Structure formats: C-alpha cells, structure tokens
Amino acid sequence: MIAVEDALARVLALVGPTGAETVPLRDAAGRHLAAPLRATRDQPPFDAATMDGYAIPDAAAGPGARFRVIGEAAAGHPFDGAIGPGEAARIFTGAALPPGAARVVMQEDVARDGDGITLSERVEPGPFIRPAGCDFTAGTAFAPAHPLRPGDIALIASMGHPTVPVRRRPEVALIATGDELVQPGETPGPGQIVASNGFGLAAMIERAGGIARLLPVARDTEASLSMAFDLARGADLVVTIGGASVGDHDLVARVAETRGMERAFYKVAMRPGKPLMAGRVDGTPMIGLPGNPVSSMVCGVVFILPAIRVMLGGAPSSAARRPLPLAAALEQNGPREHYMRARITPEGVAAFDRQDSSLLSVLAQADALIVRPPHDRARDAGDMVEVVDLASA
Ligand SMILES: Nc1nc2c(c(=O)[nH]1)N[C@H]1C(S)=C(S)[C@@H](COP(=O)(O)OP(=O)(O)OC[C@H]3O[C@@H](n4cnc5c(N)ncnc54)[C@H](O)[C@@H]3O)O[C@H]1N2
Numbered sequence: 001m002i003a004v005e006d007a008l009a010r011v012l013a014l015v016g017p018t019g020a021e022t023v024p025l026r027d028a029a030g031r032h033l034a035a036p037l038r039a040t041r042d043q044p045p046f047d048a049a050t051m052d053g054y055a056i057p058d059a060a061a062g063p064g065a066r067f068r069v070i071g072e073a074a075a076g077h078p079f080d081g082a083i084g085p086g087e088a089a090r091i092f093t094g095a096a097l098p099p100g101a102a103r104v105v106m107q108e109d110v111a112r113d114g115d116g117i118t119l120s121e122r123v124e125p126g127p128f129i130r131p132a133g134c135d136f137t138a139g140t141a142f143a144p145a146h147p148l149r150p151g152d153i154a155l156i157a158s159m160g161h162p163t164v165p166v167r168r169r170p171e172v173a174l175i176a177t178g179d180e181l182v183q184p185g186e187t188p189g190p191g192q193i194v195a196s197n198g199f200g201l202a203a204m205i206e207r208a209g210g211i212a213r214l215l216p217v218a219r220d221t222e223a224s225l226s227m228a229f230d231l232a233r234g235a236d237l238v239v240t241i242g243g244a245s246v247g248d249h250d251l252v253a254r255v256a257e258t259r260g261m262e263r264a265f266y267k268v269a270m271r272p273g274k275p276l277m278a279g280r281v282d283g284t285p286m287i288g289l290p291g292n293p294v295s296s297m298v299c300g301v302v303f304i305l306p307a308i309r310v311m312l313g314g315a316p317s318s319a320a321r322r323p324l325p326l327a328a329a330l331e332q333n334g335p336r337e338h339y340m341r342a343r344i345t346p347e348g349v350a351a352f353d354r355q356d357s358s359l360l361s362v363l364a365q366a367d368a369l370i371v372r373p374p375h376d377r378a379r380d381a382g383d384m385v386e387v388v389d390l391a392s393a
Pocket residue numbers: 176177178180181193194195196197198241242243244245246247250272273274275289290291292293295357
C-alpha cells in the first residue's frame with residue numbers, strides 16, 4: 001500500500017498533454033489554449049474619441065473659446081482632412097481623432113451656433129481620447145492558464161483570431177465491470193443492482209473538459225473484460241470500475257496482466273479507495289477504480305481530475321484544498337488518509353455520521369471532503385482541517 005501523494009505522482013507520470021487542434025472562435029469557450037496567441041494588430045488601431053462632442057486643436061482652451069466646425073468624424077467614418085488653429089471637427093464616440101486634434105470636448109460643454117461652437121462656463125478638461133494601442137499592441141502574447149472564459153474569447157476576437165489552437169479533449173474510456181450491474185431504467189434481477197459509477201464519472205470527466213466513452217458493462221469473465229479493453233483502444237486513458245479487490249470475481253488486475261500491464265502500483269492508503277491500481281495497458285494509461293460507488297467518485301476527484309488537468313496542459317497538481325474549522329469533533333483517524341463527506345455550515349465543516357462507501361445519497365448532500373491524514377489525532381470543534389470542495393468536481 002502506498003501513500004496517496006505517491007500514487008498521484010505515479011498516475012500523473014503516466015499521462016501527458018494531448019495534442020493541439022484548431023477550433024472556430026465560437027467553439028473555443030471552456031477549452032484550454034494549446035499555444036500562446038499573439039495580437040495581429042494594435043487595439044485601438046488609432047487614437048479614438050471616448051465621448052460624443054468636438055475635436056479641437058487646443059489642449060488648454062477654456063470657457064468662451066470659439067472654434068469653427070469644418071467636418072465630421074464618426075465611428076467607421078474618419079474625417080478625411082485635418083484641423084488647424086481655430087477649427088474643430090464634430091466627433092462621435094469611437095471615431096478616429098482627426099490630425100491636428102489635441103482634445104475632445106463633450107457636446108454638453110459646448111454651445112453650437114451654425115458652424116461655430118463656444119466652450120461653456122464649465123468644461124470637463126478631458127482629453128477624452130483613447131490612445132492607439134492602449135489595450136494591446138501587435139505581437140502582445142495571451143496565454144491564460146485557465147480554460148477560456150467569455151472575457152478571454154472577446155480578447156481573442158479583438159486580437160484578430162477567427163480560430164483558436166486548443167488542446168484536444170482527452171478521451172477517457174470507462175469500463176464498468178460486474179455481473180450484478182443493469183442499466184438505469186432496467187429492472188434488476190435477483191442479486192443485481194443499477195450501475196451508477198460510470199454515469200457519475202462520465203459527468204465528472206466531461207465537466208473537467210474530457211470526453212467520456214462509457215463502454216458496455218463488462219461481465220465477470222476474462223473474455224468479456226478483455227473485449228472491453230479492445231473496445232477502449234484509442235482512448236487517452238482507460239478507467240475500469242470495480243473488480244479491483246481480491247475476490248474470486250475481481251478480474252481487472254488478472255486481465256490487465258495478461259494484456260501485458262506495466263503496473264505503477266496497486267493499493268493506496270486511502271479511505272475510501274484502497275484497492276486502486278494504475279499502470280499502462282496496451283500502451284495506454286489505465287486506472288483501475290474500486291467498485292464501491294463513493295470510492296470510485298472520490299478516486300475520480302483525487303486521481304482522474306488531476307490526470308485530466310495534466311492532459312489539458314496544466315501543471316501536475318492535487319485536488320485543491322483549503323482550511324476550514326470543524327463544526328463538530330472527529331474521532332482519531334486510522335492508518336489510511338480519510339476523505340470524509342461533509343457539509344459546509346456557517347459554524348464550519350461537519351462530517352456526515354454515515355461514511356459507508358456505498359452511500360451516494362450522502363455524497364449528493366456533501367459540499368466538501370474533509371481530508372484527514374493517516375493516524376490524525378482526535379479533533380475538536382473549532383480545530384482547522386483541510387477540505388476539498390466538491391462544487392466543481
Ligand atoms: N477481503 C477483502 N475484501 C474487500 C477488500 C479487502 O481489502 N479485502 N476491500 C474492500 C474495499 S475497501 C472495496 S472499495 C471493495 C472494492 O472492490 P472491487 O473494486 O472489487 O469492487 P466490486 O466488488 O466490483 O464492487 C464493490 C461494490 O460496488 C458495486 N459496484 C461495482 N460497480 C458498480 C457500478 N458501476 N455502479 C454501482 N455500483 C457498483 C458492487 O455491486 C459492489 O456492491 O472491496 C472490498 N472488499
């Protein structure tokens with residue numbers, strides 16, 4: 001049995017970033033940039049008016065100063081002349097400043113009379129000019145570490161890119177195993193239950209930016225499981241669910257070995273999730289999850305999500321943790337790192353009384369997992385503990 005940290009390092013060593021693909025800008029939100037983008041032009045490309053009013057040549061002109069309006073500049077329609085001393089151009093927000101202009105005065109600060117304007121008693125000094133290149137200049141690089149957000153998409157558009165190089169979504173093949181499993185909506189026969197883990201994990205993987213390929217359930221025979229591995233070919237990561245323990249019908253390790261598995265580890269000092277394995281099968285990274293529903297979801301948070309982050313080009317990292325005070329006392333922990341389903345309350349974080357690894361109803365009510373180190377001493381209400389938020393998992 002190895003420590004969680006060690007197991008995670010070995011899982012992350014199995015995977016690497018996926019290649020790049022080019023997508024239309026409209027499809028790029030939420031994707032991970034595969035290479036820095038550079039602005040193709042300056043923004044704004046010219047000195048632009050930030051107010052509707054008049055462009056004048058005199059930066060210091062005060063109340064009573066008069067100018068003759070000789071032309072007009074609107075957004076998309078520059079004035080094709082220049083203004084000289086005593087001259088002004090009518091100008092609108094977003095228009096290019098005509099040559100010779102030093103400043104824009106707001107139309108509210110001007111009295112107009114035919115083609116003449118007189119600056120009023122109170123004139124906002126301005127200058128109400130947005131200088132060329134003040135947002136970015138040609139060649140400016142953009143390389144966010146996070147998935148592209150709406151504001152990023154607007155910036156990329158403004159930089160002049162109709163398409164975006166992004167990481168290919170990593171494809172994860174999910175193989176649920178077990179003769180007891182039927183699909184949701186089917187009626188279980190004697191001794192059977194409804195399969196749930198693959199659905200939860202597929203949702204988790206797709207929320208993180210991967211593509212889940214949920215394969216048909218493998219029966220508890222070597223031939224069926226081997227066929228499932230065949231169907232998983234081409235995936236970036238193969239995840240098996242169940243059949244990981246030591247029972248006579250737990251076939252995953254055996255079948256993986258007959259297919260030449262290079263094992264990175266088997267069994268981790270964590271609860272739930274002890275009978276976890278990982279390695280490489282048919283050249284593809286593989287993670288074998290325990291079948292207990294909460295075990296498989298917790299292992300998803302602790303191992304699969306970090307693996308997806310690496311495949312999407314992120315740095316190796318474990319699930320983000322933050323400290324919170326305990327709302328209620330906890331008993332001493334055993335020898336495994338314990339991930340306890342918990343609720344976040346105004347008083348702090350409170351572990352649920354029932355922590356059995358089959359209880360999905362408790363997982364669904366949980367906001368967070370309290371992470372307790374192996375052999376952690378008994379804790380009192382108010383003591384600080386580390387938690388992993390489940391809201392984004
Ligand atoms: N003698 C021992 N027995 C067990 C040990 C052990 O160390 N020694 N470890 C226990 C622990 S901890 C776990 S976790 C389980 C994991 O066993 P498996 O990975 O072999 O899982 P299964 O036996 O296939 O299933 C366990 C449980 O989960 C249900 N299951 C499986 N797949 C799904 C699915 N896709 N959706 C919903 N539920 C699923 C299955 O029906 C079982 O009830 O082993 C302990 N035993």
